[in-house]
Amino acid sequence: MTAPVNGSARGRAPEGYDKYAFEPFAVTVDLAVLTLRAGTLHVLLVERGHEPYAGRWALPGGFVLPDESAERAARRELAEETGLSDVSGLHLEQLRTYSEPDRDPRMRVVSVAFAALLPHAPEPHGGGDAAQAQWLRYNALGPLAFDHDRILADAHDRVGAKLEYSCIATAFCPPEFTLGELRQVYETVWGTALDPPNFRRKVLATPGFVEPVPGAARLTGGRGKPAALYRAGTADTLHPPLLRPTTSVSPASPPSSPSPSSPTPSSPSQSPPSPSSPEGRPA
Amino acid sequence: MTAPVNGSARGRAPEGYDKYAFEPFAVTVDLAVLTLRAGTLHVLLVERGHEPYAGRWALPGGFVLPDESAERAARRELAEETGLSDVSGLHLEQLRTYSEPDRDPRMRVVSVAFAALLPHAPEPHGGGDAAQAQWLRYNALGPLAFDHDRILADAHDRVGAKLEYSCIATAFCPPEFTLGELRQVYETVWGTALDPPNFRRKVLATPGFVEPVPGAARLTGGRGKPAALYRAGTADTLHPPLLRPTTSVSPASPPSSPSPSSPTPSSPSQSPPSPSSPEGRPA
DNA sequence: ACAAAAGTGTTAGCTGTACACCCATGG
DNA sequence: CCATGGGTGTACAGCTAACACTTTTGT
Numbered sequence: 001m002t003a004p005v006n007g008s009a010r011g012r013a014p015e016g017y018d019k020y021a022f023e024p025f026a027v028t029v030d031l032a033v034l035t036l037r038a039g040t041l042h043v044l045l046v047e048r049g050h051e052p053y054a055g056r057w058a059l060p061g062g063f064v065l066p067d068e069s070a071e072r073a074a075r076r077e078l079a080e081e082t083g084l085s086d087v088s089g090l091h092l093e094q095l096r097t098y099s100e101p102d103r104d105p106r107m108r109v110v111s112v113a114f115a116a117l118l119p120h121a122p123e124p125h126g127g128g129d130a131a132q133a134q135w136l137r138y139n140a141l142g143p144l145a146f147d148h149d150r151i152l153a154d155a156h157d158r159v160g161a162k163l164e165y166s167c168i169a170t171a172f173c174p175p176e177f178t179l180g181e182l183r184q185v186y187e188t189v190w191g192t193a194l195d196p197p198n199f200r201r202k203v204l205a206t207p208g209f210v211e212p213v214p215g216a217a218r219l220t221g222g223r224g225k226p227a228a229l230y231r232a233g234t235a236d237t238l239h240p241p242l243l244r245p246t247t248s249v250s251p252a253s254p255p256s257s258p259s260p261s262s263p264t265p266s267s268p269s270q271s272p273p274s275p276s277s278p279e280g281r282p283a
Numbered sequence: 284m285t286a287p288v289n290g291s292a293r294g295r296a297p298e299g300y301d302k303y304a305f306e307p308f309a310v311t312v313d314l315a316v317l318t319l320r321a322g323t324l325h326v327l328l329v330e331r332g333h334e335p336y337a338g339r340w341a342l343p344g345g346f347v348l349p350d351e352s353a354e355r356a357a358r359r360e361l362a363e364e365t366g367l368s369d370v371s372g373l374h375l376e377q378l379r380t381y382s383e384p385d386r387d388p389r390m391r392v393v394s395v396a397f398a399a400l401l402p403h404a405p406e407p408h409g410g411g412d413a414a415q416a417q418w419l420r421y422n423a424l425g426p427l428a429f430d431h432d433r434i435l436a437d438a439h440d441r442v443g444a445k446l447e448y449s450c451i452a453t454a455f456c457p458p459e460f461t462l463g464e465l466r467q468v469y470e471t472v473w474g475t476a477l478d479p480p481n482f483r484r485k486v487l488a489t490p491g492f493v494e495p496v497p498g499a500a501r502l503t504g505g506r507g508k509p510a511a512l513y514r515a516g517t518a519d520t521l522h523p524p525l526l527r528p529t530t531s532v533s534p535a536s537p538p539s540s541p542s543p544s545s546p547t548p549s550s551p552s553q554s555p556p557s558p559s560s561p562e563g564r565p566a
Numbered sequence: 567a568c569a570a571a572a573g574t575g576t577t578a579g580c581t582g583t584a585c586a587c588c589c590a591t592g593g
Numbered sequence: 594c595c596a597t598g599g600g601t602g603t604a605c606a607g608c609t610a611a612c613a614c615t616t617t618t619g620t
Contacts, residue, residue: 025310025347027382027393064308066391070382097380097395099310099353108349110310110393112380180598198583200600224598225590240526240581463571481610483573507571508617523608573616580609589600 026109029074030061030148032095032155033082034138035118036172041138041188043152044081044124052105053145059152060133061111070094070112078116081133082124091117091171093162095154103147115155117171160189165241167209170232176213178227179203190244202242208235311394312357313344313431315378315438316365317421318401319455324421324471326435327364327407335388336428342435343416344394353377353395361399364416365407374400374454376445378437386430398438400454443472448524450492453515459496461510462486473527485525491518 033044045057060081064073071092079087095113103109124133138156143149162168169185170177183199203209210230218226316327328340343364347356354375362370378396386392407416421439426432445451452468453460466482486492493513501509 024307025393027308027310064382064393067384069384070380070393094379096377097353099347099395101350101352110347110353110395112382112393178599195583195585196598197585197600197602202582222598223592223596225600227599241524243523243582245583461572478610478612479571480573480575480612485609505571506569506619508573510572526609528610567620569618569620571616571618573614575614576612578609578611581607583604583606585603587600587602589598591597591599593594593596 024108026107027064027070028061028109028111029064029070029077030059030098030111030113030151031074031077031081031116032059032113032152033078033116033118034155034159034172035121035135036185036188037121037135039184039188041156042121042135043138043141044133045136045141045144046081046133048145056143056145057136057141058145059113059148064112071114074112074114074116082118082122084122091168093117093158093168095151095158098147098151100147111151113151113154115159117159117168119172119174156189160244163189164243165238167206167233167236167238170210173232176219176229176231178219178229179210180227182210182230186242192245194245199242206235206238208233209238307391309390309392310347310353311344311392312347312353312360313342313381313394313396313434314357314360314364314399315342315396315435316361316399316401317438317442317455318404318418319468319471320404320418322467322471324439325404325418326421326424327416328419328424328427329364329416331428339426339428340419340424341428342396342431347395354397357395357397357399365401365405367405374451376400376441376451378434378441381430381434383430396434396437398442400442400451402455402457439472443527446472447526448521450489450516450519450521453493456515459502459512459514461502461512462493463510465493465513469525475528477528482525489518489521491516492521 031044035042035044044060046060048054048056048058060077062073062077064070068076071094074092075087078084078090078092084090093115095115097110097112099110101108103111121135124135138152141152144152159168163186169182172185173181179200180196182203183194183196186199187194211233213229213231219229314327318325318327327343329343331337331339331341343360345356345360347353351359354377357375358370361367361373361375367373376398378398380393380395382393384391386394404418407418421435424435427435442451446469452465455468456464462483463479465486466477466479469482470477494516496512496514502512
């Protein structure tokens with residue numbers, strides 16, 4: 001049901017029932033804003049200036065206003081926090097809703113969490129207010145405020161899982177990018193090295209994943225042969241999926257990371273690997 | 284942020300701010316309770332007795348109470364609606380949260396949707412109240428109340444996707460089941476026929492998916508050779524995944540259903556195939 | 567005896583993986 | 594001219610898909 005049909009109110013479903021009959025719930029959004037800076041995963045965090053958790057880092061977010069959906073609220077907050085003008089094209093994904101009664105000691109706060117993926121990282125808004133916002137390395141985080149550790153870990157899991165079977169990797173890339181940059185997205189989020197030739201073939205074999213920039217455009221990231229440029233395609237799903245390596249070891253096997261690039265996808269204060277989260281294709 | 288740090292309230296984050304400063308939000312849960320009856324997918328629905336949408340079928344659900352999480356509320360509602368005594372072992376999965384401001388004409392209702400998977404279908408509670416609850420065939424539904432069509436379609440997508448890479452199929456089966464019954468879960472939800480020998484091998488090759496019931500137990504579903512019985516294993520992920528057939532046709536290709544069993548997985552009044560939903564591994 | 571479902575075996579074709587190799591550029 | 598990264602080719606392992614075939618029951 002959508003409204004007044006629950007255990008006690010069942011069947012009495014009034015027309016204009018008392019809106020204030022129940023203890024009020026605050027509905028907020030929390031954003032896990034992820035980007036790649038210098039080849040490592042970064043998260044946008046704000047420093048809390050007040051109790052509870054004064055001085056701790058927390059995910060940006062805020063109240064859902066009376067006339068907007070959670071998605072709209074998330075996009076508005078994203079624009080405010082990052083200072084970006086057009087947030088409309090950015091990838092925003094609803095993670096899940098966190099509703100434990102004691103997650104905020106002050107009152108009942110139900111929070112709809114989102115993951116946002118940004119191409120390049122503009123310096124955060126640093127709005128005139130007290131709270132400072134900053135990009136921090138995902139791998140070097142202390143415990144966050146509230147249950148934001150768990151939310152962030154869930155966001156990382158979800159993004160990692162979606163890389164396997166969707167095209168969201170391009171959401172981390174600028175409008176034009178090389179296949180090497182695209183591969184770095186996978187390697188950074190997964191914390192594993194990928195075989196460049198095979199990665200290239202996989203991506204190009206998927207119809208709408210990327211499309212070449214026709215002009216013999218090229219660009220260099222330093223030394224080496226100039227790479228061709230690509231734009232994000234129209235497809236949003238990957239067939240067949242691009243599975244993580246290290247996979248297929250069925251029995252127990254801790255996250256042995258034979259990756260030479262990133263040390264380990266160690267989450268900040270990673271709550272359990274969240275096999276219980278409502279998504280997150282393990283692998 | 285979890286509470287008072289949003290655009291306008293940023294930085295002022297008071298200790299005991301006015302709980303009633305905002306228009307109140309009602310927080311509810313909606314349940315898409317799925318089960319298999321006679322080889323077809325069924326959904327638990329309640330008939331609305333009042334406006335809006337009087338006479339229409341709707342998903343069961345209700346308010347989240349002040350001291351419980353959405354998950355707890357969902358499980359409580361599930362117990363109430365199905366009349367089952369121990370709902371603790373049943374598979375419950377948070378889908379996503381629906382928060383469009385106009386989704387309920389009476390007031391602002393934010394609803395956390397869940398999908399529940401039941402093994403066998405007890406006749407619904409049919410509690411003494413006015414609203415009657417009933418199992419209805421998923422393929423023969425008229426438009427539901429509110430945005431419940433979309434929620435139900437999202438639930439179906441999610442369950443279909445999770446069958447590919449998780450072991451939730453056993454959640455539809457009784458404690459002991461045959462591999463034929465397990466295969467029927469896949470065939471019914473996906474609307475496609477699977478090759479029994481290959482399905483068998485896939486399942487048995489996955490370590491923790493199912494485990495044989497040691498006693499030379501067997502059971503018959505009618506004619507044919509008696510089948511061995513299995514119990515659900517401890518694993519919750521499938522490696523490698525059990526992908527849907529009809530897959531791998533990359534370009535446009537409407538849901539051509541070459542399935543001899545189910546006619547088509549046609550959703551009730553299926554909103555767009557929801558490539559936009561926050562999960563749902565297409566295929 | 568026949569139909570139906572369980573279960574075993576076998577094989578052709580595809581895909582992923584690993585790795586060798588060539589190309590173009592900066593230092 | 595060497596290191597570095599882009600890009601191509603190729604061969605082997607493993608898996609999937611398709612289907613033939615045997616087993617065991619009910620009618």
